[in-house]
Structure formats: C-alpha cells, structure tokens
Amino acid sequence: MREVFEVTAQDGAARIGELAIPRAGVTVETPTLMPVVNPNLITVAPSRFPEFGAEMLITNSYIINNDPDLHERALEEGLHEMLGFDGAIMTDSGSFQLAEYGEIDTDTEAILEFQHEIGSDVGTPVDIPTPPDAGREQVARELAETQSRLELAESVDVGDMLVNAPVQGGTFEDLREDAARHAYNTDLDLFPVGAVVPLMNTYRYDAVADAVLAAKRGLGRDAPVHLFGAGHPMMFALAAALGCDLLDSAAYAIYARDDRYLTVHGTEHLDSLHYFPCDCPICAEHTPDEVERMGDAAREQLLAEHNLHVSFGELRRVKQAIKEGSLMELVEARAHAHPRTLDGYRALLDHSEQLEATDPAAKDPFFYTSADSARRPEVLRHHKRLERFDPEGDVLLTEGSGNDGFDDWWNVAPPFGPYPRALSTTYPLNAETPTRMDRAGYEAAADGVRRLAEANPDTAFTLAHRDWPESALERVPPRVDAVDIDAGDAADETAGE
Numbered sequence: 001m002r003e004v005f006e007v008t009a010q011d012g013a014a015r016i017g018e019l020a021i022p023r024a025g026v027t028v029e030t031p032t033l034m035p036v037v038n039p040n041l042i043t044v045a046p047s048r049f050p051e052f053g054a055e056m057l058i059t060n061s062y063i064i065n066n067d068p069d070l071h072e073r074a075l076e077e078g079l080h081e082m083l084g085f086d087g088a089i090m091t092d093s094g095s096f097q098l099a100e101y102g103e104i105d106t107d108t109e110a111i112l113e114f115q116h117e118i119g120s121d122v123g124t125p126v127d128i129p130t131p132p133d134a135g136r137e138q139v140a141r142e143l144a145e146t147q148s149r150l151e152l153a154e155s156v157d158v159g160d161m162l163v164n165a166p167v168q169g170g171t172f173e174d175l176r177e178d179a180a181r182h183a184y185n186t187d188l189d190l191f192p193v194g195a196v197v198p199l200m201n202t203y204r205y206d207a208v209a210d211a212v213l214a215a216k217r218g219l220g221r222d223a224p225v226h227l228f229g230a231g232h233p234m235m236f237a238l239a240a241a242l243g244c245d246l247l248d249s250a251a252y253a254i255y256a257r258d259d260r261y262l263t264v265h266g267t268e269h270l271d272s273l274h275y276f277p278c279d280c281p282i283c284a285e286h287t288p289d290e291v292e293r294m295g296d297a298a299r300e301q302l303l304a305e306h307n308l309h310v311s312f313g314e315l316r317r318v319k320q321a322i323k324e325g326s327l328m329e330l331v332e333a334r335a336h337a338h339p340r341t342l343d344g345y346r347a348l349l350d351h352s353e354q355l356e357a358t359d360p361a362a363k364d365p366f367f368y369t370s371a372d373s374a375r376r377p378e379v380l381r382h383h384k385r386l387e388r389f390d391p392e393g394d395v396l397l398t399e400g401s402g403n404d405g406f407d408d409w410w411n412v413a414p415p416f417g418p419y420p421r422a423l424s425t426t427y428p429l430n431a432e433t434p435t436r437m438d439r440a441g442y443e444a445a446a447d448g449v450r451r452l453a454e455a456n457p458d459t460a461f462t463l464a465h466r467d468w469p470e471s472a473l474e475r476v477p478p479r480v481d482a483v484d485i486d487a488g489d490a491a492d493e494t495a496g497e
C-alpha cells in the first residue's frame, strides 16, 4: 500500500480524511461521493459535477473498452477530456458485468493496462463479486481467485495510477476479514468492499454493516475504504459510521430515469409528490406538477440534479457531524426513518466495542434519542471504565443527593449508571437525556452498577434510584441494597398524614 491517505478527524469508526490521488494531482477530502458515469447514458454532464460538490467520479473502463467509438476516443483524448472532468477519475473493471452476465472478455492485466492508457487515476482489477447468499465453499473458492488477481495486479506496471484491492467474502465475516487482511498486505492502494450491491438493493443494511465491519477488522486505520455501489443518501450516515471513506452513486441517474426522487429518508415517486420537500435550487424553482408535465429528457435531467443535490447535501451533513462528534445521532435519526436503516443501525451497535476503539474521548454532548442510544459505544466505554475505579467503605450510588451516613457518594444517571461526582460535567456524562427515560436506559444504568460492584467485591453499595423498572433492578446484584427514593418520599408523606 502506498501512503496516500491521512485521517484528520474521527468519530467512532467514521473519519474525515485526505486522500491524495497522485496521477490527478489532487487531494480529495473524504468521505467523498463519486457520481457514477455511464459513458453511454449521460444525464448530468460530468463538467457540471463540481457545482454539486463532486471531487471525483467513477466510470466503467469495461464499457469504454467494448464500445469501438468510446474506445478510440478514450485512447485519443484521454478519459478526463472525453468526459469533460478535471477531478480524479476512478475506473471499474467489468467485474460488475461479470456478476450480472456470468462472463466478460477481459482480464486483470489487460483491463488495468487499458485503464492506465486512457488516463484513469484509480484503476480496478477483475475481482469476483460473489453473490451474498452463495455457500461458503463457493465464496472461499472465488475469494481465492480474487486474491490471485490482486497479486497479479501488483505486478502490472501502471505508473502512478492507484489501484483498488476489492475485498470480497460474501456474508461470511471471517472470510471478509481474511480477505481484507490479504488485500491490505498487497501493495495496492484503496479497499472497496465488494458485492454488497445486491444487499443494498434489497435494503439489507444489517448485512452490509456486518460485512463492512468485518472487512474493517482486517484493514489498518490508514486504509481508505470504498463501499462499492452505496448510492442512496438514506444510508450515507450509516456508511460513514461503518468507516467507509468513498461512496459512489449510480442511483442519482438510475432513479431519475423512472421518476424517482431521492430523500434522506427514502425514495418518493414524482407522481406522489404535491410539494418538493427539499431546499435545492431545482426544488426551490419548480413544483412537482411542473416537472411532471415536462418532456422526458428535461424531467430526467431535473430529477437527476435534485438527486445529486440531496446526496451531496447529506454528505456535507455527515462530514459536519463527524467533525463535531455527533454522527451517531445522525445515524440514529436516519435509522428511525426506515425499518431497514434501523436494522443497519442495530447491527452497527452490535459492534459498539469495535467502534469504541477509535472513538475520541470527548466530543459535543451525547444526545440520548431512543432506546437504541443505550447501546452506543460511549455507554460501553463508561462501563469498561467503571471496572478501574475502586471506591471504598460504604458507598451510596444515587439519582438524588448525598447522605451523611456513607463514606462516599456517587451520582447515578441512565444510561451510564454510577460515576464519581467530579465527572458530572465531563463527556459523556454531561449527556442530554430524556426526563421520561425508557427501560433500555435504566437497564444499561443497572449494568453499570453491576460492573462497578463486581469490580469492587469488598465495597458495600447502596443504590438510591427513582422508580427503576423491575427489569433494571433484576440486573443489579443482590448484595447492592436498592432503595427507591420516590417510594421513600411517598412513604414519608403517608406517615405524615
């Protein structure tokens, strides 16, 4: 791997980075979104991509190679001139066609040389995108073939063109991880997670999350990761949270072709829209009625432009969230718009431990916005940290205030559980949480009490809580004396009557 990528900010597994593309003479800020250009079906001219915020595009060298006219022009003018785009250009190899049609008439060496000849900045060998539900034997066999092609790719002389090392492995997490480790140990440069398009087309975002996180475990932190075919803005926040640095969108054009309008929450059909729920120039200047009455080409053009605007708008929102450390809140907000993105978020939370390893120690205050927030990496980190404290004697853990009868007293707050009072204004304990806490928040707090108690077997603990549900109290070890502060008040009031 050449040293082309530098991480400049991190939030969980997400990062802002600088990706140097030597052949293009540019450095691209990641996460970046590459519009997909089908040279036979151009909807929005690539010369206009910078207006939307694109720094890089991806096109298919296989299509160009197999079309006599495009082939000749690409060799004569070069790809940048042919497409009218000065930024960085990535080329795919025909592997996708291989997956669709079963065979292609090129190989890794020939296609990489062709990509180099037409001036591509990032090339791709012919990897094998094994479909998601293939059995283990097929996945392993095809992965071995992909790996030998990556090794072949290392030996092709492509000058300063960067080369992708696609990571395959189907839905077998161990194979994905091995594939990633192998790819990382080649001298190739970028690491696309492959064959996830069928998963995304069927909205299986949980399987996407598992595949990407498995690949990430086999890659070093300095590896730029591309999610091949991730084009719907409803999943950009999730993709970034999984640690993806490059995304590509064919959706902006494909959806526009059949009157589909992208939003960060999902897809709308033009004929169901009475108003455009978007601030982009297209939506500000037109009504759905007007666009519907236009000719096919004009309508497709405007919808594609909106689709690009909404995609790059979401990408900027994602980058801002990473910088301020609020990406998980954005992922959660997007997750709650659609049951399938919620599955993706929950799969992400299953790997909180992995996210926690690269999460910064301090960021903007933690916002607890649903029961899922109780499983965020920040909560997990606090619980691990509790095992390193050693309070002594008779210790009160309370949602209320102190009490003279104890040697020491700590605060308790869901979802974190107990913490020394001195930490109450520090991250993440300065969290904004709902007054009407949910069961999951109390249960997580109870887990914190248990962790602290188990780490300090000789300390006596009393937990003074406010009406915690039974499901939370069951998680507190019996030797912790639990008292309900509010029940106490009620008893006093009764006694005073």
Ligand code: GUN
Pocket: 092, 093, 094, 095, 096, 124, 125, 127, 128, 129, 166, 193, 194, 195, 196, 197, 228, 229
């Ligand atoms: N485009 C979408 N998925 C893939 C993949 O797995 N490999 C390649 N080369 N291109 C893709």
Ligand code: ZN
Pocket: 276, 278, 279, 280, 281, 282, 283, 284, 306, 307, 309, 310
């Ligand atoms: Zn719009």
